[in-house]
Amino acid sequence: MGIIENINKVFDHRIRLGMMSILMVNDYADFNTLKELLNVTDGNLASHVKALENAEYIEIEKQFIGRKPNTRYLATKLGKIAFKKHINALEKLINN
Amino acid sequence: MGNQKDYLKDISDIKNIMNRSTRFISLSGLSGVLAGVYALIGAYFAHGIIQNIRSTQNQYKRFFVVFDSIEPLVLIAFSVVILAITTGVILTYRKAKNKGEKFWSSSSKRLLFNFLIPLITGGMFCIILIQYEYFSLIAPVTLIFYGLACVNASKYTLGGILYLGLSNIILGLIATQYIGYGLYFWAIGFGVFHILYGTLMYFKYERK
Numbered sequence: 001m002g003i004i005e006n007i008n009k010v011f012d013h014r015i016r017l018g019m020m021s022i023l024m025v026n027d028y029a030d031f032n033t034l035k036e037l038l039n040v041t042d043g044n045l046a047s048h049v050k051a052l053e054n055a056e057y058i059e060i061e062k063q064f065i066g067r068k069p070n071t072r073y074l075a076t077k078l079g080k081i082a083f084k085k086h087i088n089a090l091e092k093l094i095n096n
Numbered sequence: 097m098g099n100q101k102d103y104l105k106d107i108s109d110i111k112n113i114m115n116r117s118t119r120f121i122s123l124s125g126l127s128g129v130l131a132g133v134y135a136l137i138g139a140y141f142a143h144g145i146i147q148n149i150r151s152t153q154n155q156y157k158r159f160f161v162v163f164d165s166i167e168p169l170v171l172i173a174f175s176v177v178i179l180a181i182t183t184g185v186i187l188t189y190r191k192a193k194n195k196g197e198k199f200w201s202s203s204s205k206r207l208l209f210n211f212l213i214p215l216i217t218g219g220m221f222c223i224i225l226i227q228y229e230y231f232s233l234i235a236p237v238t239l240i241f242y243g244l245a246c247v248n249a250s251k252y253t254l255g256g257i258l259y260l261g262l263s264n265i266i267l268g269l270i271a272t273q274y275i276g277y278g279l280y281f282w283a284i285g286f287g288v289f290h291i292l293y294g295t296l297m298y299f300k301y302e303r304k
Contacts (some may be wrong), residue, residue, distance in 0.1 A: 017110065022114070036201065037117050094103050
């Protein structure tokens, strides 16, 4: 029972899991990098970004590079803790 | 437990994407082999020219032989470097395309940036050595800094390059004790070690 509780619904999707994995090992990633690595469309990625943002697992930084607007994403402290818990729960499930 | 397989797949997906987002995996091993071959061919020709200088006994004549040798030696050095870089870029570009990885991506940029920091530092240091006429230290210094560049780059690509770097650092340090044999150490470091490293990488990651 206890193990199942730790499986996080927010990460129960390939794209959100992928996004979070990228942001765990990189300080930040911009929209296009995420898009390329995850192989998804703009709209699809945007909706999953929203989900992670609503959970306060990632934060968004908007800035300008020259004149081009650039949006980059960072994992929050809360997000990192939640992700680690999720991984531990996955590992326990596999070992059982 | 029907979901067990899914969880296993989740874990392997996580590992895979963490690697792909931090490391540029399309660096071509074959281009390492070819770079080594170019280096050995270059060293062979350079050796011929240098032998010619050494065998000239007459002081005055020797001066002119040395003077005439500088241009072909520089030409050999530049040809080897340009050929090696061009081959590396083409083969890596092809490999990236085959693997569906972007050639000019944030991971390849990060790899190049971290490779260039020690390399450019070493290059500038060599120019300073030439300025003060410490010619004898140039060969060891190039090997040491090239090795450091490889070690620094190893965090951002497939692991094998770490050993190429470490071997070149050690070789460079040994070379400091055998001044005058720079060309032989260059041939080992840039030639033989590249061929060994490239072959290992080729068989480990490229030949399927």
